[in-house]
Structures are given as structure tokens and as C-alpha cells.
Amino acid sequence: MTSYDVEAVRKDFPILERTLxxxxxxxxxxxxxxxxxxxxxxxxxxxxxLQHNANVARAMHQxxxxxxxxxxxxxxxxxxxxxxGRREEVVFTKNASEAxxxxxxxxxxxxxxxxxxxxxISEMEHHSNIVPWQLLTERTGATLxxxxxxxxxxxxxxxxDTLVTERTKVVSLTWVSNMLGTINPVExxxxxxxxVGALVVIDGxxxxxxxxVDVSSLGADFVAFTGHKMVGPTGIxxxxxxxxxxxxxxxxxxxxxxxxxxxxxxxxxxAPPHRFEAxxxxxxxxxxxxxxxxxxxxxxxxxxAAHEQAITAYALERMQEVxxxxxxxxxxxxxxxxAISFTLDDVHPHDVAQLLDSRGVxxxxxxxxxxxxxxxxxVQSTTRASFYLYxxxxxxxxxxxxxxxxxxxxxxx
Amino acid sequence: MADASxxxxxxxxIILDHYKQKHGSGLRDPFESEVHHVNPTCGDEVxxxxxxxxxxxxxxxxxxxxxxxxxxxxxxxNDLVVGKPVDDAFATLDAFQALMQGKGEVEPDEDVLEDGIxxxxxxxxxxxxxxxxxxxxxxxxxxxxxxxxxEDA
Numbered sequence: 001m002t003s004y005d006v007e008a009v010r011k012d013f014p015i016l017e018r019t020l021x022x023x024x025x026x027x028x029x030x031x032x033x034x035x036x037x038x039x040x041x042x043x044x045x046x047x048x049x050l051q052h053n054a055n056v057a058r059a060m061h062q063x064x065x066x067x068x069x070x071x072x073x074x075x076x077x078x079x080x081x082x083x084x085g086r087r088e089e090v091v092f093t094k095n096a097s098e099a100x101x102x103x104x105x106x107x108x109x110x111x112x113x114x115x116x117x118x119x120x121i122s123e124m125e126h127h128s129n130i131v132p133w134q135l136l137t138e139r140t141g142a143t144l145x146x147x148x149x150x151x152x153x154x155x156x157x158x159x160x161d162t163l164v165t166e167r168t169k170v171v172s173l174t175w176v177s178n179m180l181g182t183i184n185p186v187e188x189x190x191x192x193x194x195x196v197g198a199l200v201v202i203d204g205x206x207x208x209x210x211x212x213v214d215v216s217s218l219g220a221d222f223v224a225f226t227g228h229k230m231v232g233p234t235g236i237x238x239x240x241x242x243x244x245x246x247x248x249x250x251x252x253x254x255x256x257x258x259x260x261x262x263x264x265x266x267x268x269x270x271a272p273p274h275r276f277e278a279x280x281x282x283x284x285x286x287x288x289x290x291x292x293x294x295x296x297x298x299x300x301x302x303x304x305a306a307h308e309q310a311i312t313a314y315a316l317e318r319m320q321e322v323x324x325x326x327x328x329x330x331x332x333x334x335x336x337x338x339a340i341s342f343t344l345d346d347v348h349p350h351d352v353a354q355l356l357d358s359r360g361v362x363x364x365x366x367x368x369x370x371x372x373x374x375x376x377x378x379v380q381s382t383t384r385a386s387f388y389l390y391x392x393x394x395x396x397x398x399x400x401x402x403x404x405x406x407x408x409x410x411x412x413x
Numbered sequence: 414m415a416d417a418s419x420x421x422x423x424x425x426x427i428i429l430d431h432y433k434q435k436h437g438s439g440l441r442d443p444f445e446s447e448v449h450h451v452n453p454t455c456g457d458e459v460x461x462x463x464x465x466x467x468x469x470x471x472x473x474x475x476x477x478x479x480x481x482x483x484x485x486x487x488x489x490x491n492d493l494v495v496g497k498p499v500d501d502a503f504a505t506l507d508a509f510q511a512l513m514q515g516k517g518e519v520e521p522d523e524d525v526l527e528d529g530i531x532x533x534x535x536x537x538x539x540x541x542x543x544x545x546x547x548x549x550x551x552x553x554x555x556x557x558x559x560x561x562x563x564e565d566a
Binding site: 348354380 | 417419423424429454455456458478479480481482538541544
């Protein structure tokens, strides 16, 4: 990791210098929930609002032109970052959930999924990649099926060929689990799905922030992700889709910007991506996300991934030295992202998180919007520590120390 | 927002005692109503039964999964309402709810809340108020259902 200087990176994130109650320095281990934003991103958004603010594509004045250009530049940058063949393949939504809902909705409206058809997901999905497909299959009379998860927290592909069949119209799968941390072999699933003519949707919410992504070579038909987990602002998500596919699909929401022409009787619709972007879009957020992908590209996603891998390996090792701590998910840093969910004997995750917070260590406790994955492992909730490009080994040490303190607090009183 | 002393105020000895040894835990017969409440943000759950006898809360039995605050709160609920006339139980509930939602500015009445005053520190932690109120809201719901069933009968 000679090329990666985490201390220099941290200087771009003023929030990481904060101290919290009791004079504890902030140890932020909740980046899978949302990442922090570097100065460069916040300043780009500030400059946009202070100097170039206007609505896009409809204001016939100079600021309008500047804002439109800035908004579309964000799209160009995101397209380049993920290796999209065309910038028009990048549809802006408000978050990854909306992106996934968009696909599920329009595939139903297009008749791609109907009665007797099947949609395949997995047991390790975030609720946002479960519920839209439940709604779709209920609405259309299709059947929802899913991959299981092995005891080691890996996607169970033993029944790949019997689960994904000619009845399957869509396979929607997370690339990196937000709870287990598992990195799934999505290429294998994509290959099988395409063999039977099914479309593949990848939930890239945890993947795009931490591993290099090239959607053109990935082979999936759609990839959804969100800005705020990749050092960008909240309020903007992305649906990437193959252009010919997007062009064949009906609109999602109706309103301004998504039309070609409107009469009182009927409307015709704009080409992608605007067909799927009704109303005033997330303009400043596109500027911010553009700055975010510039920031990530300058660091180099290979370096970001290597840092994530190294810090995860260190954390897995240190955390598993604690008696009574059980990692739920892969226990080795192999095909594994930087989210580690765990249980602590005799202390409830909420109480763990509360005690860690009293030491300045910010983690998430609960079901992390993945109740079925928790059920799979027979736990109601877990505590989750998650890392990112600014996480240090010293922060992992602080986590482990605070976990031991928690054990003493609840065991020793 | 929470240093060590505030955390100590949250995790009073009384709360930890109730958490380790819950009073009245488990589901029992007879009962007139049973409810299942969840805290959707964290997944804490309680199944709670109420048995009323001639206007008195004669049993509150429950099966709860959750954090120390939610578990201890269910235990204290059992202590405070079982054996009381429904009206008194509801008055206690109102007092407990007022304490929890009082942002730390409500002075608890120990005569009414007994061990419940230990939860005063919880009011300083907005994220934990729901934990403390989970079983109480379940009790309110179950008792109201039991009363309306009785009226119908």
C-alpha cells in the first residue's frame, strides 16, 4: 500500500477531526450506512449553489445553461467512472432504492414479467432489493424465488441451474452484501441468467464505492447504486442500464422533463435517460457526485479496494481475538467487503452500540435492512462495523478496546 | 452526545438487574388479548398478553426479544401494573410515557413509578425512548382490546 496515504486522505474529511462527548475522538465505523464527504465534494456543491444555480433544460438564460451543463457533466463523469458505453445509460434517481423500484416497476409495465414467470433474488439482499420484487411478483402473478446463503455467509449456488431456468425473467442480486460483507460471484450468475434469457439487475450499493467497476465488461443489464455511500451527497442514486434496453422500456414517473410532447389526450416520451427522470432532477447532487467520482478516481479505485481489503483483514483478525465475539458472515478477508456484522455474547447489539458510542465509536446496530439475512443466521440483530477509504488500523484498535470495555460494563456490574 | 456519566445514567443498576432477571417473563394463560409489537427501526419485538379480572389487571405475560432497555422496561411494566385496577395501570402508563417523552425535563414521581424512575436517563437518548416504551405501548393496545371485547360481550 505504498501509494496509499490514509492520513493524507483523512485531511480531506474535516468531520474526522471531531471529538465527541467525553473528549473522545470520533471513530466513524458506519460507512456502509453512509460515507463522509471530502471537502472537494462539499465545495463543488457550494460553488454550484452560490455561482451557477438555476433549473436545468428549461431556463433560457445563461445561468440555466451553466446549470444544465453542470448537471449533465455529473452524468458524464459517473458514466466514465463505471465504464458505461454511453452517458445516456446513466439514469439519476434519488437513491439506490428508487433505482431498483424503477426497474421492477417498468419491467412489470412492459410485460417483461407476467403470470407464471419467475424472479430470482437472494436471502442476503437489502430490503430495497427484496420488497420491489415482492411488489412486482404480487402485482403480475409471477413467482419470487431466491438463492440461499451458506453457513459461511456465501451465496449458495448449488442450485443455480434449477433456480435460474427458462421461467426466470429477472435475476436481481447484490454484488456486495451490506450485512455479511460477502462479495458475490456475480459473473457466474450473470452467465447462467443470460443462458436462459433472463435479465440481470445488480445492486451495487456497497460494491461501486469500494471496488473498481466496469459495467460494460460486467455483462449485467442494470446496476443500481447510490451517491452518498461513495463520498457523494445524499439525494442522488444511479440506475445504469444497457441503452437498447432502457430505450425499449416505458416511463417510470410522469411529469416534466420526461416527455417529448404532451396533448390533453396523450403524451410521447423522451429518450433515455430523461424518460426516467420526471421533474426537477438532483442538480447540485449531480455536481457533487461528479466531484465524488473525480475524488475516487484520483485516489484510484484499485487503491481504495486494496485499502478496504487490508483494513478488513486487520479488523477480522483483531475482532476475533475477543472471546464471545462472533462474526456473522465470512470470517476471512477473501471475496469480502468492509462491513463486519457481529454478535457479542450476552450483550444486545443496541447496548453494544450505545457503549461504543460513549467511547466515540460510531457503528450501526439492528437488522441493517436485511432481516431475512439475520433470520438465516438465527439472530434478531447484529452490531456492524464498516470501513472505508479513510479508516485506520488505530480506529480498529479503538473499536476492539471499546468492545472489551462493553463486555466489562455488562459483565462486571 | 453521550459520555460515560450519561451512559451510567442510562444503564442504572436497577435496569441491569431487571434485564438479568426479568419479572413475569413468559407467555401464560388465561388471557383476553394478545398483541405483537415491533420497533421497525431496530427489530425489537414483544408478544404480550393481558388478563383482566373484574376491572383489575390480573396478569401481564410477555415474550420479548431486544436490548437491555426494552427487556428491563417489560419487567418493570409487569411489576407496576399487575394487581392494579385498569384505571390506575393506565395512570402509571401515562406517567411513564410522560417521563420518557419529557426530554429529561420531567421529574419522576417515585410513588407512582417505583423502579420505573430508573428510566429517567433514557429520556436523554432519543433513539432509546422507543425501546423503553415498546412493551408499555403493547400493554396499552392489549388492554384496550381486552376492554372492548368485554364491552362487546
